[in-house]
Amino acid sequence: MTSPSPSVAVEPLVVFEHVSCSYGDSPVVEAVDFSVAPGEFVGVVGPSGSGKTTVLRALLGSVKPVHGSVRRRQGLRLSYVPQLETVDWNFPVTVREVVAMSRPTRSWWPRMTRAEIVQIDEVLDRLGLEGLASRHIRELSGGQQQRVFLARALLQDPDLLVLDEPTAGVDVRTRHEVLHVLADLNEGSAGTRPMAIVLTTHDLNGLAAHLPRLICFNRTVVADGSPDEVLRPYFLERTYGAPMEVLRHGGMPVVVEHGGDELRERMSRRGA
Amino acid sequence: MFSFDATEPFQYEFFRNGLVIAGLAGALCGLIGVFVVLRNMSYIGHGLSHAVFGGAALAAVLDFNYFVGAGLWGLLSGFMIGRVSRRRIIGADAAIGVVTTASFALGLALQARYGQASRSIDAVLFGNVLGVFPSDIAAVAGVAVVSVVVVVVLYRRLLFSTFDPEVAGVSGVNVPAMEAMLMLLLSATILVTVRVIGVLLISALLVLPAATARMMTNSFGRMLWLSPVLGTAFGLLGMYASWYADVPSGAVIILAGTAAFAVVYAVVGVRGRMRMAGLEHAHPA
Numbered sequence: 001m002t003s004p005s006p007s008v009a010v011e012p013l014v015v016f017e018h019v020s021c022s023y024g025d026s027p028v029v030e031a032v033d034f035s036v037a038p039g040e041f042v043g044v045v046g047p048s049g050s051g052k053t054t055v056l057r058a059l060l061g062s063v064k065p066v067h068g069s070v071r072r073r074q075g076l077r078l079s080y081v082p083q084l085e086t087v088d089w090n091f092p093v094t095v096r097e098v099v100a101m102s103r104p105t106r107s108w109w110p111r112m113t114r115a116e117i118v119q120i121d122e123v124l125d126r127l128g129l130e131g132l133a134s135r136h137i138r139e140l141s142g143g144q145q146q147r148v149f150l151a152r153a154l155l156q157d158p159d160l161l162v163l164d165e166p167t168a169g170v171d172v173r174t175r176h177e178v179l180h181v182l183a184d185l186n187e188g189s190a191g192t193r194p195m196a197i198v199l200t201t202h203d204l205n206g207l208a209a210h211l212p213r214l215i216c217f218n219r220t221v222v223a224d225g226s227p228d229e230v231l232r233p234y235f236l237e238r239t240y241g242a243p244m245e246v247l248r249h250g251g252m253p254v255v256v257e258h259g260g261d262e263l264r265e266r267m268s269r270r271g272a
Numbered sequence: 273m274f275s276f277d278a279t280e281p282f283q284y285e286f287f288r289n290g291l292v293i294a295g296l297a298g299a300l301c302g303l304i305g306v307f308v309v310l311r312n313m314s315y316i317g318h319g320l321s322h323a324v325f326g327g328a329a330l331a332a333v334l335d336f337n338y339f340v341g342a343g344l345w346g347l348l349s350g351f352m353i354g355r356v357s358r359r360r361i362i363g364a365d366a367a368i369g370v371v372t373t374a375s376f377a378l379g380l381a382l383q384a385r386y387g388q389a390s391r392s393i394d395a396v397l398f399g400n401v402l403g404v405f406p407s408d409i410a411a412v413a414g415v416a417v418v419s420v421v422v423v424v425v426l427y428r429r430l431l432f433s434t435f436d437p438e439v440a441g442v443s444g445v446n447v448p449a450m451e452a453m454l455m456l457l458l459s460a461t462i463l464v465t466v467r468v469i470g471v472l473l474i475s476a477l478l479v480l481p482a483a484t485a486r487m488m489t490n491s492f493g494r495m496l497w498l499s500p501v502l503g504t505a506f507g508l509l510g511m512y513a514s515w516y517a518d519v520p521s522g523a524v525i526i527l528a529g530t531a532a533f534a535v536v537y538a539v540v541g542v543r544g545r546m547r548m549a550g551l552e553h554a555h556p557a
Contacts (some may be wrong), residue, residue, distance in 0.1 A: 020387045060442045091310060091435050093492050101432040102443050110427030136490035155441065
């Protein structure tokens with residue numbers, strides 16, 4: 001089932017048309033079709049090595065497709081929040097310096113102007129980072145670190161926010177925190193205008209199941225729709241290459257790995 | 273009868289020239305060193321100085337201008353490093369090792385075979401601050417001015433592409449151009465300072481001020497002026513001390529820098545550990 005990108009008269013922000021990308025000779029993603037409309041909140045799920053990040057890079061324009069095309073709406077403003085694991089935490093930058101670096105300077109002198117500092121501090125306040133502007137990026141909690149990079153992206157006033165694994169390696173509380181901030185940004189209730197969001201995640205239950213739209217991805221789009229529509233054993237097995245079961249809890253789908261029985265039996269035999 | 277006269281060396285013009293160029297070279301290496309340290313380019317710097325040595329020897333034998341000969345040779349070496357490492361089987365560090373050491377060996381051979389007795393190998397390897405010409409001072413000053421202008425004007429783009437190249441590229445920064453610009457400045461820096469500080473010591477002057485400054489601040493902006501200030505201090509102090517120690521000035525400059533590094537390391541080590549210990553309790557939501 002490959003279905004509904006909301007197809008109204010609204011011009012989509014990004015359209016993938018039969019996109020294939022490769023590094024070297026072997027294709028990493030093939031024949032990818034989907035689009036993102038203004039205001040959408042889309043999660044791309046799939047196992048590691050499935051090409052999720054490549055899709056993001058193609059969306060951002062840092063990887064060029066070898067076939068097909070990625071069309072972006074004229075004048076589309078994109079901001080990218082990288083995976084926290086890729087950040088060099090020993091780099092000497094303060095919170096304010098990180099947020100400021102995404103802004104081109106208007107004058108030849110690089111010092112931040114009064115107005116810039118006020119604007120940066122406003123964004124930091126909005127994300128609950130008040131008073132941390134002069135801290136080194138390492139002196140923050142995981143959730144705060146994620147929000148610093150969000151603040152940098154927000155300063156560019158994007159139409160579309162792109163995040164790579166925003167909850168990788170964070171604890172449960174931080175995951176909730178990040179999800180709530182993203183929901184606020186998507187609705188426009190964080191003092192910014194509403195923005196579309198595309199993120200990748202491998203966290204099916206903690207993150208993906210909460211989103212309005214999911215794309216199951218493994219080299220190509222396996223399924224595209226609401227969690228209820230796509231979090232089904234058939235699609236999940238085709239996405240992850242392993243059998244999975246879907247239970248329901250509190251009205252939400254919960255994915256559990258199949259085949260745990262045999263493993264449990266082997267382990268208990270060893271214990272005996 | 274020994275008497276200490278603190279102003280004695282200043283009577284000599286060659287010493288005053290040496291002091292100026294040591295200070296300038298320290299400032300320039302301190303500034304470029306910030307990027308060398310933060311981008312893990314110190315081995316490239318080390319290799320480039322060796323490559324330049326081969327070019328310089330060749331230029332001397334062929335009676336060519338030093339800057340043209342060594343500069344072209346440096347470019348050629350950079351190109352060859354790129355070619356060798358692109359074949360994937362050999363890593364970039366091994367490629368740098370092969371190409372620049374070969375270049376260095378060629379320089380040694382040429383120097384031994386055709387070098388004039390007056391210009392000893394020692395001076396090239398360990399630097400000779402006291403044998404500087406006014407043209408050397410002009411060259412270092414010129415590269416320093418250009419570097420300051422480039423770093424000031426491109427400040428945010430250089431910072432963005434150093435800290436986070438992928439996002440910088442997505443945000444419209446021309447990352448390859450920034451990288452090329454820094455490589456160019458690094459090559460020019462080595463080209464004009466290597467005769468003063470010495471092939472074997474130049475990479476230390478690129479690393480010491482920046483590494484010391486890094487331990488003293490967590491802000492990129494502050495590191496960017498602190499490092500040249502430290503570099504200048506190392507250059508001036510080392511130069512002055514070398515007069516009395518009667519030791520090649522390049523060596524004393526590096527030793528002065530190393531001493532400062534060690535002191536800062538010891539002081540910050542204690543404070544840093546205390547701060548890290550405090551951090552674990554300082555995580556308000």
